[in-house]
Amino acid sequence: MWSHDQPSPRSPIPSPSPLANPHRQRCRSVFKLLVQREISPKTKFVPRKRLGVNRCGADSSCGTSSQPVSELGHNLISWLSRGNAVNMFQMYTLPLLPKMHYTQPLGVHLIERLRYQTLNAVAARLSRAEPPLGREVVEYMLDHDFHVWSMRRSKANFFRLVNVVSSLVWVARLVEAMRSWTKPVCSTVFVAVFLFMVLFPELILPSLFLYAAAVGVWRFRKRPRHPPHMDARISHAETVFPDELDEEFDTFPTSRGFEVVRMRYDRVRSIAGRIQTVVGDMASQGERAQALLSWRDPRATFIFLVFYLVSAVGFYVVPVKLTVAVAGLYYLRPPRFRRRLPSRGLSFFRRLPSRADSLL
Template identity: 45%
Template sequence: MRDPPDSALATQWYRLEGSGIRRRGDLMLATWIGTQADASFAEAWKADAPPTHASARSKVYLSPKLWYLRLTVIEAQDTLTAPPPRESGISVRAVHGFQVLKTRAAVNRNGGPLWNEDLIFVAAEPFEDERLVLSLEIRYGKEIVVVGSAGIPLSSVERRVDDRKVASRWLDLIPNDEIKKGNRKGAAGSLHGGRLHVRVCLDGGYHVADEPPNASSDFRPSARQIWRPPVGMVELGLIGCKGLLPMRTVDGKGSTDAYAVAKYGPKWARTRTVADCFDPAWNEQYTWPVYDPCTVLTIGVFDDPPLSDPSKDSPSISRPLGKVRIRISTLEAGRIYRGCYPLIMMLPTGAKQMGVIELAIRFAPAGPTLDLLGVYGKPMLPLMHYVHPIHALQRDNLRLTAARLTATSLARSEPPLRREVATWMLDATDPRGFSMRKVRANWHRIVSALSWVANMVRWIEYTRTWRNPTTTLLVHAVVVLLAWYPELIVPTLALYIAVVGVWKYRQRLRGPVPHPCARASLAEITDREELDEEFDPMPSIKTAEVVRTRYDRARTVGSRVQTILGDVAVQAERLQALVTWRDPRATGLFLVMCVVVAMVLYLVPSRVVAVAVAFYYLRHPLFRDRLPSRVFNFFGRLPSMSERII
C-alpha cells in the first residue's frame, strides 16, 4: 500500500522461469495497491486488465478545437475571353479535407460571373498543414471543365469574433493541365485561369456543435477570449456495472470486457477495461468545469473486443452496451447523487436492458448562488448565432462534419479512443429512417405536456354545466370581483401559478431523471414490423414487396395528415373570409355586428359587459339550447378555398 501516494515506487527484480526455456532473465516490477489519487495510477497496469488489450488503461482525451471556416465567393474576372453558351453554368467548388461544397450557378454582371455566396466548413486545429482548395468549373451539358484552381493555407486566414467584414482577396487561378494542352475541342482557345475574388475568415464567435442540440454539453464559442467564467464543477464517480450481458463467446462461454466513457464539453474520460466480468468495478472519479448548468453529461458503456479473437463471429469493433445522460441543471448544488441507472439499447428485436451502471455525481457551484441564477437570463449560444444565424439544415450537416472530425482526432490518440465509440457518443452514426414509434412517442409527449389545457377545459365545462353548484356560484363571485377590480387579475394569476409550483415541490424527483426511458419512448409496446422499418437503412435493403407495403402504410398516415392540414386551412380561410367579401351577405352582417359591438362597448362600462358575458356563458342548463350557438353556425357557413382545390 503506497502511503503517501506520491512516494517512490518500490521496484524489485523477478526471475523469469518456465519449463523448456534455455534462456532466462530477470524482470524489474513495482507492484503496489493504490487509488486514482496516485500519480502513477494512470500509467500502471491493473490486475483485472485483459492481457490482449493494448488500450485497456484509463485515459483522459480532449476534443480538437473546432472553428467555422467561412468562405464568401464574390466574383471572378478574366476567366473567359468569350462568353460561354447560354445553357452552360459557371460555379466554384471548394474542398477542405473530406468536405466538398459548391456554389450555385453564377449570374452574369458586366460580362463576368457573380455569386456573393457563403460556404461554411468545419476546421480543426492545428492549421499548419491545412489548405482550402478552390476550383472554377464550367458545365457544358454533362461535361464539367475545370478552368483553374487556387489554394489558401488556413494558417494565413484571418480570425474574427464578431460580424465585422474581413478584407477580401484576389486569387490567381492556376489553369488546368488539359486547358494548357488544349485537349478540349473548341474550348481551349477561350479558357484560361483568371482571378477569383473571395473573402475568407475563421469565425470564432460561433459554437461549433458536434453533439445533438438536446444533449449538448457545451455552448462556448471557438474564440477563447469571449468565454464566460465557469459557474461550477461537476464531479462524476464511475463505480461500476452490474448484470451486463455477454457480448461474445470465448471457449464456449460468454464474455464481456467492459469499459465506460464519459463526455462533457471537450473532455472525454475513459475508464480501464475490466476483462471477462459481467459486474465490472472501476471506482474512478473525474471532474469537469461547468460553464452553463443547462448542459448534459453523457456516459456510455462499451465492450472492448480483443485484438485477436479466435471466434469467427466476434465483432472487431467496440459494441455499445447503453448510454446514460444526466442534465446538470437537475442536480441540487452540493448534493451527492448515487444510484443505478439502466443501460437500455434499442435493437431490431425491441428494447433490451444490457445491465445497470452505478454512478455518483455531484455539482459544486464555484461562486455565489446569484451568479449561478444569473446564467438563466443569458442567451445559451454566443452572439453570432443571433446576429448572423446559420440555416437549420446547414447546422445539421455541420454538426455531423464536426463529429466526424472529433472522432478522427480521438482515434489518432495513443492509446486511441475508437472512432465508432466517439460517433456513437455524439449521436453521429448513420441516421435511421422514418420511425412510427417516434411519431407516436412525440404525440404522447405533446398530449402529456398539454394535459393541463385539457384539464382546464374539462373543469370549465364541469363548472358551466352546474354539476357542483357551490363551485359555479364561487366562480360567479370571482368574476364579479375581478371585473370590478381588474388590477387584481395579473397578481391573482401569478399567485395561483406560485401556489401550484409550491404544491408540486413535494412531488419533485429526488434524483436525476434516467436516460433513456423505455416507457416514454414506447419501446415496450412497439410492433416488430415497425422496428424492422426503423432499422432499415436508407436506401432500403428490403424486398420490393416489403417496401411497397410500408409505402402504402406511409401513404395512409400521410392521408390523415393531409386531412388535418386541410381542416386547419379551412378554418384559417373562413377567418380571413370575414372581411374579404367572398360572401357579401356574411361579410356585411359581420361588419354590422362589429359596429354594434363597438357602440355597446363605448356606451356600456366594460366591467358590466364582462360580467354579463361571463354570466351568460355560465347560465344554468335550463336556459341553454342543445343546438350549437349562432356564432359557431355563422362561422361554419363562411366560404373557404376547399371547393377550388382539385
C-alpha cells in the same frame, strides 16, 4: 469543487493528486470508461446521460449518480459541483450558444453540413482508440438520425405534446363541468368567483401568480431526487412492435425487401392522410376568418360590418365590466336555458367560404 485534501462525501471516487490537473484527469477517466465498452457494432440503444445546469440541486453538488455503462457491470459515477450560487443562477439568463451564432446565424443547410463533418471527425477519432468505438455508437450518441422517420419516436413525441396540453384540457373540462351544473354548489361558487374577478380585475394577475407559486411549493416535496435517465416507458420502447423496431434500425436508403417497404409505405400514407386532413381543416378555419372582410361573400361581409359597428358603439357606451359580466353569465347559464343547436355566431362562421372547394 471538492478540495484535494479530502475525498468527496458524495462519491466513492478518491480525489486526484495535487500534482496533476484534476479536470484533465477526470475527463480522461470518464473517456476511458466510455471507450472500454464492449458492445456490438450494431448496438442501437446505448445508455446516454446529459448534464446541464437544470440538473443541479440547491446544495453545492449538482448531482451524484451511478449508472451502468455496459452489460459487464461497469458503472459510470459522475458528479458536478458549483463554486458560486450567484453565478449558477446567472447561467439561466445567459444565451445557450456563443454570440456569433445570434449575430451571424448559419443557414439550415450549412448547419447540417457542419453536423455531418463533426460526426465524421468524432467517429474517426474514436475509431483509432484502443479498443475502437464503432461508428454506429457515435451516430447514436450525437443524434445523427434525428430527421429519419421512426414510428416509435413519433408516438413518443405525440404523447409528449398531449402531456404538455393536458393542463389546458383540464381547465377546459373544469369550465365545461361548471357550465353543466351537475354540482350546483360548485357552479354557484365558480360564478361568484367570476363576478368577484370582474369587479376587481386588478386581482386577476396576482391571483394567478400566487396560485402558480403555491403549486410550485406544494410540488417541492415530490421533486426529483436524481438526474433523469433514459425512460423506456416515455420512449415507447416497451410497446414497440417488431416491424416498427426493424424500420427504425433500417438504413437510409432502405435495404429491406419490396413487400416490406410497400407495407411500411402504406402505413406512412395512412398516417400522413390523417395529418393532411387536420391541416386542411385548420386552413379552412383560417380562410373563413379571412373571408369576413374579403367581400367574397358580400352578404356575409355586410352582416359582419354592421355587427362590428354596433359592437363598437356598444363597447364605447357600456362599461367593460358590465359587458364581461353579462357575457360570462350568459356563457355559464344553466342547461335548461340553453338549446342543443349550434349558436348563431358559429353557424354564421361555418357558412363562410373557404378555398377548400377550389382544390383539385
